[in-house]
Amino acid sequence: MSQKYTTRQEDYSKWYNELVYRADLAEHSDVRGCMVIKPYGFAIWEKMKEILDAKFKETGHSNAYFPLFIPKSYLSKEASHVDGFAKECAVVTHYRLKNDENGGGIIVDPTAKLEEELIVRPTSETIIWNSYKNWIQSYRDLPILINQWANVVRWEMRTRLFLRTTEFLWQEGHTAHATKQEAIEEAELMLKVYAEFAEKYMSMPVIQGRKSESERFAGADDTLCIEAMMQDGKALQAGTSHFLGQNFAKAFEVKFADKEGKLEHVWATSWGVSTRLMGALIMTHSDDEGLVLPPALAPIQVVGVPIFKTEDDLSRIAEKMMELGKKLKSLGISFKFDDDDQKRPGWKFAEYEAKGVPIRLAMGPRDLENGQVELARRDLKTKETVNWENIDQYIVQLLGDIQENLYQRALNHRKENTFKVDSYEEFKSKIDAGGFFLAHWDGTSETEEKIKEETQATIRCIPFDQEAEKGVCMYSGKPSKGRVIFAKAY
């Protein structure tokens, strides 16, 4: 690993891109804006999926699958939705290719033009509510609590691996309820599920709050979100949960008969997280040596590297390591013993460091004799010599410590980079260095827009958890009901 990598200090954005390649997580494909998620990156995403999926099921949701294609006219049915999503999208216009009679190779068959164009789903509210229309007649059919794991396409002009790609993977929950209150509670519940996932499994502290009107999902009455701070002080929206009111029910004429037989429009929510979480995970914890993973999401939690000269040394070390591997497996811990004799230990150390494996064990013949092993922690980059006896129990405890340490480190970073500001001059002088700025805002979209134009900062959320405090808007001087979080964002 003699290659010189960019550090975070030198160029955060370049560091990120290099890291995604270096840890073998993903790469750009030849298809504009689309990425290839490589096996190591996909293994992390699979862990995320598995944990989230279990949480969705625990909270009463079932998975289903709806079509990839949405008829163009569906997008137009919900007025604000079409503005948000009908712009940059992949449009299927034909359904056949043919051999060009003039020798031009394979061409689109002009006779195979679709009567109505199909849009590759940018999100599925419209196609799903078009189905719900047939599923819902009475209050007995409610609630419907469905989630879908799917790929979606939004034609992005500027893409970045995981953070913003034309095609990405996500889950989208779509629920239907008999009452407004129940739908609001559902949207709140799912935000809590996301927040708990982010904090407990990703070791990523998040701020829960509500979006301002202009940052709302197109078609929502209220958008709740979790916002995380990356190491460069920028914000990343990690998940959103929308209370959709009766907007989609009205657009698709979905009514139910209540207990008294009266027809009412159905209430809705939708909520989603995507492969963007991979970007958030990387930018929350990683360092100049590569990826740093919280143990709960690490495909390999412990790696064993033998230091050996002779075949005999290797086989004695391997025996010990395989024993440990079995014990760890029974404890639910993933272990890899890397006995590749084509690669030197130093190369392996750098490799597993780059890949963010939380604990590395290195064992040579002398360690074997002394009944010990060298243990390196990825998060702190510390090494210690530990006794082989009961090392499995030590590892269990250490993985928990690492998980917690990463969370605390990220939380401290956020605390150190969260500022109360009361003057717009102060705000402007500090915003470029990054961080969350708690500032008073007059509640208008006009002010929000002007601040965005002048500083590129946006209101990330109106946090749930804040002291009630009256004040005046830092921009307009008009009255404010409380502080909101301004930040530059991914």
Added chain:
Amino acid sequence: MSQKYTTRQEDYSKWYNELVYRADLAEHSDVRGCMVIKPYGFAIWEKMKEILDAKFKETGHSNAYFPLFIPKSYLSKEASHVDGFAKECAVVTHYRLKNDENGGGIIVDPTAKLEEELIVRPTSETIIWNSYKNWIQSYRDLPILINQWANVVRWEMRTRLFLRTTEFLWQEGHTAHATKQEAIEEAELMLKVYAEFAEKYMSMPVIQGRKSESERFAGADDTLCIEAMMQDGKALQAGTSHFLGQNFAKAFEVKFADKEGKLEHVWATSWGVSTRLMGALIMTHSDDEGLVLPPALAPIQVVGVPIFKTEDDLSRIAEKMMELGKKLKSLGISFKFDDDDQKRPGWKFAEYEAKGVPIRLAMGPRDLENGQVELARRDLKTKETVNWENIDQYIVQLLGDIQENLYQRALNHRKENTFKVDSYEEFKSKIDAGGFFLAHWDGTSETEEKIKEETQATIRCIPFDQEAEKGVCMYSGKPSKGRVIFAKAY
């Protein structure tokens, strides 16, 4: 459930379509040829996925994800592949919609035309081998053993739920190897994985064999398959595993340096199963009362229905049932207690019968007093009164029996409907009634094509497991090396 359903005898095809709706597995969407997989159907598919995914990982494969879109020119790179796949497919030609200035609503923006059209993947060999080109330099980079769970689109003119839909879900394995032998072994191994899955989990006996040249996958040197017999005697191809030779490596110029430093083209396989397996599962076991599920794939394995008049009865029955539910859960058995007081027991019986729940328990106050319960087996439609004591152990054993019974029943059905024929006249007189026909064939595509034209039957496979037996082709009278299986197929 007063609705009258079509029986298999009356109209097998209609019975199938009705059953998919009746068991709430899937439905047609408004998007031509695309289906909605409903929660109950998706839960079965999820079980299939989970089991297969574990088997792929056990055999050394990792999951990854490649783009949904394939540049049009990629499809043309492998000559026979383009003939097979570039015909009926969804073509993305534009990337933006806009408001029509003349008031025509949302229209495709003519200025947003792609330079090169993108095809929604019908299968991913081309986009994947275009990536592998950059991943493979040396024999040390091999083998690559990757699987992808994805949606694919093939523009089908005549669609049927699960069996043939424009969009479907599947997994596609794509492996790269240093030697021909290793690639052949991989293709064989994965066929075995599919066959074991079909027989052990789906209780569906399959015949393993090889496709004739004309039935091969477009771009393969050899296509191995598993073929199952449906209840109407028609064949269903349940999975395929392809030895691709060096075809895609040559098309995408993928070479590796062997141990001596010599450059060689890489050897490849691909293999897949899809949501078509849902159709196979339904048509193998189900009856006129609805779905019949092998316990290994049943989302609900045991359902408990209370028979009660008073709240007090219900609560005493519920207590017993919940106790049993806990015990079953600890044994890995899924249990649902249906205490819905809006629906009568008779309605519930019909409902769970339609949904194929393997075991139904019904308990009334008298059963409670006598320490017993009525147990109904879905596969045999038998009822018995069993002691409540140790019922959990009885259920464990019974689920195993049902799994085995379904397999044996399907196997007997296949045996009874498999015929050796030596004369084409006999073949023609019998083929319409369904069944597998073991017949001699001269090995030519011409004969195969003529038989298909005249009878609609195709060669399903050249089975691996057969006695070496020389003979003459039933059609041409020319020499044959052995019998192949002819059948009409889904």
